[in-house]
Amino acid sequence: MREPSVVLETFQLSKSFGAVKAVSDLNLSIRAGEVYALLGPNGAGKTTTLALIIGLLHPTSGTVRFSGGPGEIAGFIGVPPVYPHLSGYTHLQMAYRVRGLPPDPRRIEEVLSRVGLGEARHRRAGTYSTGMRQRLGLARALLFRPRLLILDEPTSGLDPQGIGEIRELIRSLGREGVAVLLSSHLLGEVEQVASRVGILVEGRLQWEEDMEALRNEGDLYEVETSHPEQAIEAIAPWGAVVDRKGNRLIVRLHPGVFPEQLNAGLVQQGIPVAHLGRRINRLEAAYLEICHGITVGVAS
Amino acid sequence: MIRAEIRKYITTPLFWILSGIGIALLLIQSVVFFAAHQVGLLSLTALDYLLGVMNFYLTYLLPFLFPLFAAYTYVSELQWRTLMFPFFDGTSRRAWLAGKAILIGICLLLFTGSYLLLAILIGGSLFSFDEIYLENLRLSPGAALLRTAMGTLWMDFILYPFGLLALLLSIFSRNLLVGGLGSGLTFFAGLMFQQSPSNPFRPLFTVAQQLVRLSQLTDASFLYALGQATLLNLGLVVLLAVALSFAFQKVDIVLE
Numbered sequence: 001m002r003e004p005s006v007v008l009e010t011f012q013l014s015k016s017f018g019a020v021k022a023v024s025d026l027n028l029s030i031r032a033g034e035v036y037a038l039l040g041p042n043g044a045g046k047t048t049t050l051a052l053i054i055g056l057l058h059p060t061s062g063t064v065r066f067s068g069g070p071g072e073i074a075g076f077i078g079v080p081p082v083y084p085h086l087s088g089y090t091h092l093q094m095a096y097r098v099r100g101l102p103p104d105p106r107r108i109e110e111v112l113s114r115v116g117l118g119e120a121r122h123r124r125a126g127t128y129s130t131g132m133r134q135r136l137g138l139a140r141a142l143l144f145r146p147r148l149l150i151l152d153e154p155t156s157g158l159d160p161q162g163i164g165e166i167r168e169l170i171r172s173l174g175r176e177g178v179a180v181l182l183s184s185h186l187l188g189e190v191e192q193v194a195s196r197v198g199i200l201v202e203g204r205l206q207w208e209e210d211m212e213a214l215r216n217e218g219d220l221y222e223v224e225t226s227h228p229e230q231a232i233e234a235i236a237p238w239g240a241v242v243d244r245k246g247n248r249l250i251v252r253l254h255p256g257v258f259p260e261q262l263n264a265g266l267v268q269q270g271i272p273v274a275h276l277g278r279r280i281n282r283l284e285a286a287y288l289e290i291c292h293g294i295t296v297g298v299a300s
Numbered sequence: 301m302i303r304a305e306i307r308k309y310i311t312t313p314l315f316w317i318l319s320g321i322g323i324a325l326l327l328i329q330s331v332v333f334f335a336a337h338q339v340g341l342l343s344l345t346a347l348d349y350l351l352g353v354m355n356f357y358l359t360y361l362l363p364f365l366f367p368l369f370a371a372y373t374y375v376s377e378l379q380w381r382t383l384m385f386p387f388f389d390g391t392s393r394r395a396w397l398a399g400k401a402i403l404i405g406i407c408l409l410l411f412t413g414s415y416l417l418l419a420i421l422i423g424g425s426l427f428s429f430d431e432i433y434l435e436n437l438r439l440s441p442g443a444a445l446l447r448t449a450m451g452t453l454w455m456d457f458i459l460y461p462f463g464l465l466a467l468l469l470s471i472f473s474r475n476l477l478v479g480g481l482g483s484g485l486t487f488f489a490g491l492m493f494q495q496s497p498s499n500p501f502r503p504l505f506t507v508a509q510q511l512v513r514l515s516q517l518t519d520a521s522f523l524y525a526l527g528q529a530t531l532l533n534l535g536l537v538v539l540l541a542v543a544l545s546f547a548f549q550k551v552d553i554v555l556e
Contacts, residue, residue, distance in 0.1 A: 076384065077384055
């Protein structure tokens with residue numbers, strides 16, 4: 001199979017504000033259809049990186065190469081900006097006008113309903129909640145079918161239902177071949193939507209991994225029992241023991257198996273389960289270690 | 301792009317507030333003039349009234365209102381954080397800035413055009429349109445209206461670079477008052493010392509006065525002064541446009 005084309009690359013990208021190095025020698029490469037998540041704590045340089053990519057900031061050194069043409073990058077940085085005195089619908093009409101195109105009402109309605117902003121489209125955007133602004137920002141971003149979508153904390157301010165909808169939307173955009181670069185400090189979000197993840201700390205890319213590989217490793221669980229020898233054999237229908245520390249077994253569940261099934265199965269066979277808990281994966285371990293200096297053991 | 305810019309700013313509260321300030325003062329002046337005329341303190345024709353209110357508006361009020369509005373067209377985009385839109389839309393920095401420069405020019409014409417129209421309507425309603433004597437010059441109502449319109453356009457031409465200056469100051473200061481007031485006060489300094497031979501803006505104001513008061517606008521010395529002043533002002537516009545373009549090209553745009 002042919003590899004998807006590279007949409008965005010950065011080469012040794014750096015940005016300093018006085019003596020502070022916000023981004024340092026950053027090399028990124030994002031392909032079509034990939035959802036790349038930049039993960040990192042506040043102040044890690046995620047937003048600065050996005051601002052360098054779209055050209056709001058000039059790099060101190062290094063370059064950005066985007067394979068598309070002008071106007072083929074869409075998205076937002078921070079809370080999506082709005083003209084407070086104009087309606088959501090007018091925002092999208094104006095997006096056409098600044099490109100010298102006549103507004104397409106059908107397309108506008110289509111993206112508004114796709115992001116779930118249909119009802120409020122004629123209200124002044126200044127009255128929108130943060131979540132509604134996120135939806136409007138996404139609608140504007142999707143209007144012209146971009147090659148690269150840049151999203152900075154895309155689910156911040158959304159209610160749980162909205163978070164689910166937007167995450168699904170991001171996944172579907174990836175499937176449609178749009179390259180998505182998103183920044184987040186939420187591990188759970190990144191795990192659910194990203195196809196590749198990079199951890200950025202103090203402006204440096206410290207860790208990068210393919211999420212598919214992480215997902216294939218499966219979820220690991222820790223089982224504590226007074227009968228570990230019996231348990232190792234009994235566990236086989238639900239998973240495989242990958243490590244053992246005394247009475248504690250590290251188990252990788254088979255795909256589609258839930259931990260409660262494992263628990264019920266062991267108890268039914270007369271094996272007492274003192275503790276059953278999810279073991280953190282490599283992404284969580286890497287994040288904790290790189291961002292917070294907490295070292296945790298991960299069986300793999 | 302210009303259509304979108306106009307749509308954005310003509311609906312902002314500030315555009316209407318600034319227009320409203322001018323119109324409110326026009327109404328106050330109209331009441332005062334009319335009262336003075338009624339009690340016999342002043343004997344006014346509609347053209348006297350028109351020249352009076354236009355002079356006040358163009359030399360004392362608009363030089364503050366217009367740069368403030370020009371600065372607002374930049375600072376508001378920072379405040380709303382909408383300055384990131386052109387970077388996503390593929391609009392170059394230079395093209396975006398050119399859009400702002402055209403926008404403020406159009407809004408300047410709107411500010412003065414609507415004011416002049418209203419002043420003509422009020423003047424015609426309260427006073428009679430007779431011929432007017434300006435020093436030794438006798439002007440018919442039509443000629444006087446034409447001269448007033450030409451004088452207004454000339455003042456727009458003079459004021460325009462101060463809108464560009466306000467944009468420039470806003471780019472550096474990111475502040476509405478620094479941009480607007482800084483530029484307005486610069487204009488005022490030029491106006492206050494307009495009689496001084498060392499004032500570089502002197503030819504600009506001289507032409508404005510001559511446009512209204514000179515008997516023969518085809519006079520050779522006037523045409524020379526007009527050409528000189530036009531070149532001076534155009535030079536100022538070009539200088540500021542280059543400075544603006546250079547500054548905006550270099551600046552890092554940090555959105556809070």
